[in-house]
Amino acid sequence: MRVSQFLLSTLKEVPADAEIISHQLMLRAGMIRKLAAGLYTWLPLGLRVLRKIENIVRDEMNKAGALEVLMPAVQPAELWQESGRWEQYGPELLRISDRHNREFCFGPTHEEIITNLIRHEIRSYKQLPVNFYQIQTKFRDEIRPRFGIMRAREFLMKDAYSFHLTQDSLQSTYDLMYTTYNNIFNRLGLKFRAVMADSGSIGGSRSQEFHVLADSGEDAIAYSDTGDYAANVEMVPVLSSTEQRQPATAKMTVVNTPDQHTIEELSQFLQIEPAKCVKTLLVQGETGLVALVLRGDHTLNVIKAAKLPQVSSPIVFAEPEQIKASIDCNIGSIGPVGLKIPVLVDNSAANLADFICGANKDGQHLTGVNWERDLPKPEMVDIRNVKVGDPSPDGNGTLEIARGIEVGHIFQLGTKYSHAMKASVLNENGKNITMTMGCYGIGVSRLVAASIEQNNDERGIIWPQAIAPFTVSLLPINMHKSQRLRQVAEDIYAKLQAVDIDVLFDDRKERPGVMFTDAELIGIPHRLVIGERGLDTGEMEYKGRLDEKSQTIPLDTVIDFIQDKLKN
RNA sequence: CGGGGUAUAGCGCAGCCUGGUAGCGCAACUGCUUUGGGAGCAGUGGGUCGGGAGUUCGAAUCUCUCUACCCCGACCA
Numbered sequence: 001m002r003v004s005q006f007l008l009s010t011l012k013e014v015p016a017d018a019e020i021i022s023h024q025l026m027l028r029a030g031m032i033r034k035l036a037a038g039l040y041t042w043l044p045l046g047l048r049v050l051r052k053i054e055n056i057v058r059d060e061m062n063k064a065g066a067l068e069v070l071m072p073a074v075q076p077a078e079l080w081q082e083s084g085r086w087e088q089y090g091p092e093l094l095r096i097s098d099r100h101n102r103e104f105c106f107g108p109t110h111e112e113i114i115t116n117l118i119r120h121e122i123r124s125y126k127q128l129p130v131n132f133y134q135i136q137t138k139f140r141d142e143i144r145p146r147f148g149i150m151r152a153r154e155f156l157m158k159d160a161y162s163f164h165l166t167q168d169s170l171q172s173t174y175d176l177m178y179t180t181y182n183n184i185f186n187r188l189g190l191k192f193r194a195v196m197a198d199s200g201s202i203g204g205s206r207s208q209e210f211h212v213l214a215d216s217g218e219d220a221i222a223y224s225d226t227g228d229y230a231a232n233v234e235m236v237p238v239l240s241s242t243e244q245r246q247p248a249t250a251k252m253t254v255v256n257t258p259d260q261h262t263i264e265e266l267s268q269f270l271q272i273e274p275a276k277c278v279k280t281l282l283v284q285g286e287t288g289l290v291a292l293v294l295r296g297d298h299t300l301n302v303i304k305a306a307k308l309p310q311v312s313s314p315i316v317f318a319e320p321e322q323i324k325a326s327i328d329c330n331i332g333s334i335g336p337v338g339l340k341i342p343v344l345v346d347n348s349a350a351n352l353a354d355f356i357c358g359a360n361k362d363g364q365h366l367t368g369v370n371w372e373r374d375l376p377k378p379e380m381v382d383i384r385n386v387k388v389g390d391p392s393p394d395g396n397g398t399l400e401i402a403r404g405i406e407v408g409h410i411f412q413l414g415t416k417y418s419h420a421m422k423a424s425v426l427n428e429n430g431k432n433i434t435m436t437m438g439c440y441g442i443g444v445s446r447l448v449a450a451s452i453e454q455n456n457d458e459r460g461i462i463w464p465q466a467i468a469p470f471t472v473s474l475l476p477i478n479m480h481k482s483q484r485l486r487q488v489a490e491d492i493y494a495k496l497q498a499v500d501i502d503v504l505f506d507d508r509k510e511r512p513g514v515m516f517t518d519a520e521l522i523g524i525p526h527r528l529v530i531g532e533r534g535l536d537t538g539e540m541e542y543k544g545r546l547d548e549k550s551q552t553i554p555l556d557t558v559i560d561f562i563q564d565k566l567k568n
Numbered sequence: 569c570g571g572g573g574u575a576u577a578g579c580g581c582a583g584c585c586u587g588g589u590a591g592c593g594c595a596a597c598u599g600c601u602u603u604g605g606g607a608g609c610a611g612u613g614g615g616u617c618g619g620g621a622g623u624u625c626g627a628a629u630c631u632c633u634c635u636a637c638c639c640c641g642a643c644c645a
Contacts, residue, residue, distance in 0.1 A: 012594065012606065013580050017638050037637065091569095092643070109645090143569070143643065157645055209645095218644090302642075314642070406645060443645030477604055513605035520605095531604070541604095 001470065003506045007044050010518050020216045022452035023148030025461050029522045031448075038145025038153030045522060046448070048469035050156065053447050054135055056187050056466065057158050064180040066131040066160055071113045073137055077103035079112040083420045094141045106139040111417045111439060114161040118435070119423035125165045125433070128425060129173055133160030135444060149445050150405070151218070156445040162438040163418070165427065170436045174206070174412055177440045181210055181408050188447065189464030191454055193402075195221045196231035197409065198303050206412040210442075211404025214453040221404045222386050227396030234303040236386045237393050238347065246353040250368030252337075257365045261332025263296040266365065270356065273297070277356045278349045280334040282318035282326075285310050285342060289318050289326055293336050293345040295352065298384040305383040310342055333358040337366055337375045345378035405450045406443070413437040461523030462545050465566065470504035472496060472562060473524040475515045477531035479507065485532050488555070492530070492540075495559050501566070520545065526565060528558065 009030030018024040026032045031046025042050060058068065074096070080086035086093075086105075094106040107113065114132060122130065138157045145153050160177070164170040178194065185192045190212050197209040209232055211221055223230035260266045267274045277296030282289045283305070290310050294300060306313040320331060326341065327334065335357035336343050349355075350371060359366045371378055390399045415434045418424070424432045448467075455462040465471060474496070476489040489505070496503040504524060506515045512529075519527055529541040529550070540558060543550035544565070553561050 010606090011579065016574095016580065019639080034637095090643090138645080140644070144639095144641085146639090151644080155645070159645085316642090409645065441645050446645055475604095481603085511603055511605085511607065513603090513607080515606095516604080517606045529604080533604090 001502075001504050003504060003508050006504070008518060008522070009043065010521055018148065020147050020150070020453070021456055022150065022216075022449040025452055025456060025521075026148055026449065029461060032149060034148075038142060038151070040149055040152060040154075045469050049448050049463070049467055050445060052467045052469075053188060053451075054156070054158075054444055057184055057442055057444060058135060060180050060184045060187070061133050061158070061160065063183075064131070064176055066133045066162075068134060069114075069117075069132050070134050070136060071107075071110050071117075073107050073139070074104050075107045075110075075113055077105065079116055079421070080105060083112050083115075083417055085112070092141050092143075094139050108138055108140040109441075110134070110136075110159055111161065111413070111437075112421070115417045115421045115423050115437070118161075118163050119418075119421060122163065122425055122435075125425050125427045128435070129162060129164045129169045131160055131162040131173055131177075131438075133158060133440075147216075148449060150449045152445065155443065158442040158444050160440040162440070163423070164436045164438070165425065165433060167436060170412055170438050174410060174438050177410050177438070178208065181410065181440075181442070184442070185210060185212075185407070187466055188451060189455075189466060190407075190447075190451060192407070193221065193223065193230055193404065195223070195404070196235065198232060198235045208410050209404075209406050210408035210410075212407050212447075212450040212454060213402055214405050214450065215403050216453055217403035217405040219404045219406055220385075220401055222399045222401050224392035224394065224397035225400050226398075227392055227394055229392045229394045229396060229399075231393075233385055233401065234301065236399070237304075238382050238384060238386055239391050239393060239395075240347045240380075240382070241351055243351065245351050245371070248353055248368075248370035248373055250354040250370075252366055252368050252370070252374045254359055255365055255367055256363060258363045260363075260365070261330070266356070267296065270365075270367070272356060276352070276354070278336070278352065280336055280339075280358060282323055282334065282341075284312040284316040284318065286312065289322065289341050291334070291336060291339055291341055291343045292383055293343060293349050293357075293378070294384055295346065295349045296356075298346065298348060298387070301383055301385045305381075308344065308381060308383070310344060327360050329358070329360050329362050333360065333362050333364065335360055335366060335369075336378075337369060343378065344381045344383070346384045347380050347382055348384060350378045350380045405446065405453065407447050407450050408440075408442045410440045411438060413439055455523075459517075460521035463523040463525055465525050468502075468523065468525050470524050471502045471566065472504070472526045472528060473515075473519040474503055474505045475512070475519060475527065475529045476506070477512050477529065480509045482532050482535075484535060485530065488535060489530055492528070492555075492558060496562065499559060499563060501562060526562060528562070530555075 011028045014024050015027045018027055030043050032040045034040055096104050135158045139154050142153050145151055162173045192210055192212045194208050194210050197207045220233040222233050222236045260269045263274050263277050263279055274296035278293050279296055281292045302315045305311055306315050353370055354368050356367050357369055386399055388401050392399055418435045418437055424434045427433045452461050479486050493505045525545050527543045534540050538555045539552045540555055541550045542553050
């Protein structure tokens with residue numbers, strides 16, 4: 001590709017509304033442009049990367065025996081009503097109606113559609129198992145689209161769905177997909193980790209997420225420092241301590257704590273550790289408010305808490321007016337002593353003695369509080385997030401926590417959809433058996449951003465070779481002044497193309513600095529520079545995007561040299 | 569949806585408080601010079617100051633209102 005015939009729309013300045021590095025660089029490199037919140041146009045440069053990733057995903061899925069299909073983005077409401085998700089899904093589902101006032105949605109996922117297809121196409125156990133996938137545009141009306149294409153409303157996803165007669169069969173396809181995902185992310189050159197996950201609104205039992213490790217990731221993942229355990233923090237259980245609670249030594253005392261609302265303020269004010277305080281959060285329960293009590297240095301895990309039968313799912317925090325009406329104080333002064341509503345206490349908080357808590361009166365806290373003396377024996381639950389240093393739930397090592405970007409998710413769905421939608425086959429005895437399902441997603445467009453998050457420096461993007469928009473940049477210095485140089489550059493350009501190398505030939509009448517800066521910003525892995533002065537000695541210059549220094553190579557070996565580089 | 573903020577040329581911003589001819593840098597275009605790390609000089613084009621209403625002789629500026637976008641929280645590939 002000649003730059004003069006390409007759209008190279010690079011920006012010097014960082015767009016003001018781009019927060020994270022991948023978003024900034026994608027805008028600066030001219031890969032994407034925003035149309036509206038969460039909606040982006042892919043420019044030619046960005047699309048080249050997207051397509052390369054897509055093709056790697058497609059290639060590995062095909063190798064795993066999955067069959068590609070393409071389903072409509074617009075889906076009739078009837079199928080969603082049949083599965084029950086028309087009511088369940090909420091405002092994230094973009095609902096539309098056609099000219100006949102018939103209801104549709106823009107598909108956020110395709111379980112209903114594939115299940116509908118399969119129940120009509122597959123009749124016999126002899127046809128199973130099957131695994132169908134597509135690479136297609138999804139729409140989810142996110143409450144808050146963010147970080148460019150990282151969390152867009154419209155995005156490109158690979159979604160696959162498998163159908164089975166037995167759980168064993170599902171397990172083996174699930175395992176195959178696990179391996180396939182590892183192959184895909186390895187080929188993309190990503191540092192990633194597979195973790196156990198909550199299955200969320202898709203439903204089903206077993207599920208694992210694949211996270212690209214990056215500080216800007218929106219998820220926290222916990223992993224054992226010595227063992228194999230790794231899971232999304234959302235669902236990591238906290239092993240209950242074996243330590244006995246210390247005996248009470250202090251007397252319960254009311255202290256004045258004017259304007260101390262947060263644990264941080266309180267612990268500084270009273271000069272005590274946050275771990276000696278408890279915090280009390282009020283949430284909606286099945287019948288009125290429920291109090292959740294945690295140690296001051298711990299945070300609530302809303303996923304785990306929402307699974308408690310006493311608590312509404314998802315978690316809804318009490319409104320300040322509701323709290324005022326129920327216990328006559330403000331949020332910063334609530335405590336478990338004397339509460340008339342159900343109290344659920346995290347194991348760690350229940351193990352405290354002589355602790356500090358709100359007095360249920362503004363401007364006052366209680367010190368020296370003890371369970372089973374000043375207030376009843378607590379109902380103990382596991383509702384806190386794990387912390388670095390907590391023991392690993394599998395008993396092997398202690399936990400570390402890292403940030404991750406979720407780029408893939410595999411589920412064992414079971415019969416949730418096939419049952420609701422009556423997708424069954426005849427078994428060998430001629431009996432109807434409901435098929436068992438799995439589903440497997442990859443955020444293809446998100447992978448573009450995730451890769452940049454892991455591969456960049458102060459000059460721009462550093463693409464892994466497998467997904468770079470161009471493999472080689474060819475930069476002639478002052479070509480407009482030398483006919484001889486033009487001939488040699490054109491010759492090299494033609495030869496690189498002849499051996500199928502994606503080369504970007506900068507034939508603009510630009511100064512060298514501009515060419516270097518652009519090639520580095522857009523992250524081309526290999527750079528060839530040719531100038532008049534090299535022609536006399538029959539040499540040109542090569543530099544890898546990550547190399548400190550350039551090296552000189554003979555002109556007549558350049559094709560071999562590059563081909564050799566690409567092999568490594 | 570709650571909390572916070574922004575809206576002025578393609579991008580980044582000033583001007584607003586204290587009403588009076590709409591500006592700067594980058595980008596774009598033309599010419600000359602320059603040419604191994606985002607060049608210099610001279611010139612040119614480009615604006616319903618987010619929309620609507622109001623106050624005023626006069627509104628980018630003050631008031632009201634609507635909209636869009638961004639950031640912090642719950643959802644998720």
